[in-house]
Amino acid sequence: MPRREIMSINQIRAEERKQKRGRPLGEVLSEQLVLARLPEPEAEYMFHEPYAGEKQRRWRFDLAYPNQRIAIEIEGGTYTVKCGRCKGEGWTPTGGKCTGCKGSGRAPGGHTNVKGIRSDIEKYNTAACQGWKLFRVLADDVRRGNAIGQLLPLLSRLM
Numbered sequence: 001m002p003r004r005e006i007m008s009i010n011q012i013r014a015e016e017r018k019q020k021r022g023r024p025l026g027e028v029l030s031e032q033l034v035l036a037r038l039p040e041p042e043a044e045y046m047f048h049e050p051y052a053g054e055k056q057r058r059w060r061f062d063l064a065y066p067n068q069r070i071a072i073e074i075e076g077g078t079y080t081v082k083c084g085r086c087k088g089e090g091w092t093p094t095g096g097k098c099t100g101c102k103g104s105g106r107a108p109g110g111h112t113n114v115k116g117i118r119s120d121i122e123k124y125n126t127a128a129c130q131g132w133k134l135f136r137v138l139a140d141d142v143r144r145g146n147a148i149g150q151l152l153p154l155l156s157r158l159m
Helices: 009-018 025-035 114-129 139-144 147-158
Strands: 042-048 059-065 070-075 133-138
Touching: 009 147, 025 042, 025 059, 025 070, 025 139, 025 147, 042 114, 059 114, 070 139, 070 147, 114 133, 133 139, 133 147, 139 147
Parallel strands: 070 133
Antiparallel strands: 042 059, 059 070
16 A cells, blocks of 8 residues: 655645535545544544433534544534524614624524533533543634644544
8 A cells, every 4th residue: 555645734734725615524624634644533423322211312523533532523603594683684673783693694503502502511521421532623723724733733642
């Protein structure tokens, strides 16, 4: 098998900028990790299945190394929901700026409201109790190639 060239973080970032923005971020970050010569992580890894009497939740990690119990969550979609209050116009019927979207027409997404944050906290705490090491990165950092710079030194020590 031919040996792959080790790429620097700057080369990985440059390569990523060439890619289209429409690809799933888990796929983009997985590719960046492989280019940095780390093993390919499992995508959408289900780490928790409900047991009898528990709520029907099937928690997954965006990316995971199950044998090492290392998980990566891409925190994206912070402002992705179209505002129901102003219908995307940025203004309320009274003419004032919408307090939900602050004029952008995009209201906070599921991970920024209390219910979404509470669910994430429960998921992350459950993962910690099961011995998982969880790394969280922002979607914008994955797109820009900055997430790999944060993860590489940490994952290299743990792998």
